[in-house]
Amino acid sequence: MDFLNPAALWLTPLAAAPLVLHLLSLRRARKLPFSDLSLLRRAHAKSLPAARLRQWLILAARCLALAALCLAFARPVVRGSASGEGPDAGMDLVVLLDTSWSMGARERGRTRFEAAQAAAAALTRLAGTAGRVAAAGASLGLDGPLVFARSPEEAAAALGRLKVGPRGTDLAAAAAEACRFLSADPRPRRRVVAVLSDNAASGMRGFAGRPGACAPETLLLGLAWDAPPLNAALLDAEPVVPSAGGEGPRLSVRAALYGAGRRRVALDLVAGGRRAARRAAELSAGSAASYALALPTDAGPELWGRVELTSDTLEADDAWNFAMRLDPAPRALLVAGSPKSLEAGGGGYALRTLLAEGGRLPYRLDTADSGRVGRLDLSPYKVVILDDLRALSPDSAERLLRFVREGGGLWVIAPSAAGLAGLERALPAVLGAEEPAAAAAGVRPVAAPSDGPQRFSWDEFELGRVALTRRLAAVPRPGAAVWFRDAAGAPLLVAADEGRGRVLLWAAGLSVDRTNLSLKPVFAAWVDAGVRWLARYDGRPRWRALKVGEPLERVWDPSERAPSRVSLRGPGGRRTALLVKDRRVVFEDTREPGHYVLEWDGGPEDGARPVAEAWAVNLDRSGAESDLTPAAVPPWKALRPGSLREDFDAAVHGREARSGLLAAALLLLLVELVLSSPPRSGPAPAPRRKEAVA
Amino acid sequence: MKYLDPLVLARLKTLRFDLRRHRAEGHLGGRHQGSRRGFSQEFAEHRAYAPGDELKRLDWKVYARTDRLFVKEYHEEKSLRTYVLVDASGSMGYRGRGPETKWEAACRLAMCAAYLITAQGDAAGLATFDTEPRSLIPPRRSLEHLELMDALLAKTAPAGETDLGGVLRKVAELLPRRSLVLLVSDLLGDPEKVASVVRAFRARRHRVYALQVLDPEERDFGLDGPIVLESLEDRSLLRVEAGLVRASYREAFSHQQRLYEAAFHGSGVRHEVIYTDEPWEAALTRLAAGTGG
Known part of the structure; x- marks a missing residue:
């Protein structure tokens, strides 16, 4: 036990004053005559034991009350938890200020971070003249290295420069680093780590797993807050x-x-x-x-x-x-090579019914005859479907080839190879003569994309009931993929990339005299898979979301025209020029939540219009920073902001026992008052007074 | 006289003891009815004549009416003998908070009572005692006799121990029957013994008045602090913490007074407690008021 006012201990002998006075008074007893002592002797003998006990109790109460008063003046303190050889040992204080984004919670006009910052600055001044102070921000560990400041003012200034950041909280890691920093000095000093955070339980999960992160002699302090609002x-x-x-x-x-x-x-x-x-x-x-x-x-x-x-x-x-x-549903152009194609039973008819009229697939379909291909503007279309083509002009063929090489998708449905002159170079397979199909009915998927099991599987359809009468002999080109084969194993649907575009070849017709495919339920899935692959359309929005700190990366597909440089506009409006390397650009500095917009000039096909793509950056919610519920049992001793100094002194130096001693003295004086009050007994007998008339 | 100065005598003019109903014995004639037939104005009864009776006592009117001889008898009238017994033990010399010692108060009361008794024609005597009867002045009806009593009290100083029960028993043997006994004492002794002696007085047809003279300090014990008390009777010492024994003392004192009251009430003895801090006239007035019963 230490005393803040040890000089007052010299008053302690005064506690024996009642005893001395009592003994002196015994020696100075007055001698008085009295009429008869027989009554008095009986009363004295009767009351002696109780009176003597009571007398000594009164004396003890008086002495103890005086002793308690003297000790209270000496201001004793019960030693705190911080280490140190004595009250004069220096103190090493580390102040960690929580900079996680949950500290932005606002109460009574100011944020918790501002309140904690003020408390942190006040704490730096409590280390004493022999103390050393180090200060740093803490979020997911320490925000910066710990170094003892040259003065408390320097530490307070460092704390004043800290700001709430977008990071989450792992105070246990920060506290452990602070403890390691303190334990590096082997000298016996008081070691105190003050972690000024919002006490949210979410930020203290790490303490459970690190019970021995701090040595027992290191005192861990924290702030106490009122109950957080909703x-x-x-x-x-x-x-x-x-x-x-x-x-x-x-x-x-x-x-x-x-x-x-x-x-x-x-x-x-x-x-x-x-x-x-x-x-x-x-x-x-x-x-x-x-x-x-x-x-x-x-x-x-x-x-x-x-x-x-x-x-x-x-x-x-x-x-x-x-x-x-949100990519719009791709538009497709059906080029019918013969009038029969669009008649009932024709392949074009089946496609138009499925895509244009049935509304079962989210694509828009336009129809044109083969003679108009050379005059049509193909730019609005993602996919061109050629059905039952009998003849194609060189211009049209060249236009189609250019369409494919610039990223378009071409689906060739070829009951014969006659009309595909000029397109052979782009086809994924070399077509041969027309052959009867295998005797057995059925097609089987080989490598056809099913767009994942979440949409459908080819096994859901009765592919064995798909019958073919005739087909073209097809020899896939190198690099081409065969999606479907007939029952005999001959390739039927072959796919390959061509330039920036894609080509799909169905080596058979779609009319009902050649196949019953268009009459089967698998037809819709078959067309959907083909169009999606050709148009590079998956039907889903392209979600661009990042957490703060995650790098922003944009990679241009081979089908896209990649710019050489882009401009990035951050949430604050600040622009950064970025060079595109290998069709890829990366931006690391996404510390601030908001929108990061990449802008570049479009290509000639876009009319050199500016193109903008945005990425949304949000604070990481996975750490439950929004949950401000305080930890039930914080791992530190709490300091109330209103009585920071008193609580700090009590925690570090010990708890002052003055009030307890004063209360004890008061209680003892009360006991003395009760004991020294006259016992309950009848009053002295009053003289009888009778007025008589003589 | 020391105790009957003119001022005291002037105050006594308004007081009177009513003792007429007390019967008396003795050879002194007086105004009190005796227990025997004798000569007086008070007719008692008729009795048949017997040879030897004085002829002058025959009632001739009765003889004229009845032809039978009857003698008229009268009550004998005697003077009342009063003995004032004053306790002269050492405890009577105590003076606490009162204006005078208990002895002085007791002497004044005794002399006043003797004066009032003598003034109405009865005889008053005086006896002082401590462990033994000290001195005795027989009852006389003259006022000059009071000077002897006053002188005796004036030259007596309270001292020594007292054995109230024993000494009263001895005094009782000295007194003739049917006397009035006025006991003036502090009655600090064994209440049982005193009560038994008082019963003995009553058995001898004495009329007893007990005047208990006390100092208020003996009632209240208002002393404080550590004190050494010296007994005025045997000079013994007792060291006490006054505050600590006060309650027990008061309780014992009350108990003693209750014993006296019960004993005297059962014996038909008039008991008056007189404190030295109250006016002596008041105490005497209470005593005078009680003499009629």
């Missing part, structure tokens, strides 16, 4: 794939409420600088709920914006940035 947060968002039925694209947003209770909030979807959708939601604490917001359909393929929640305590988690590319 906090609503947006956890994530993802696009909902539009269905073929016509329902527009939507954004599914997941929101949660932390704390206890319920709250009504409004969800706003802001895109293109205007509010595109709004809906109300009632959040319940402890569970997350998903809400769908309709995306604007007239904003073009590139769409970015943000979802905003009614602002509350922690504003950082009340918005979610999104960016996506």
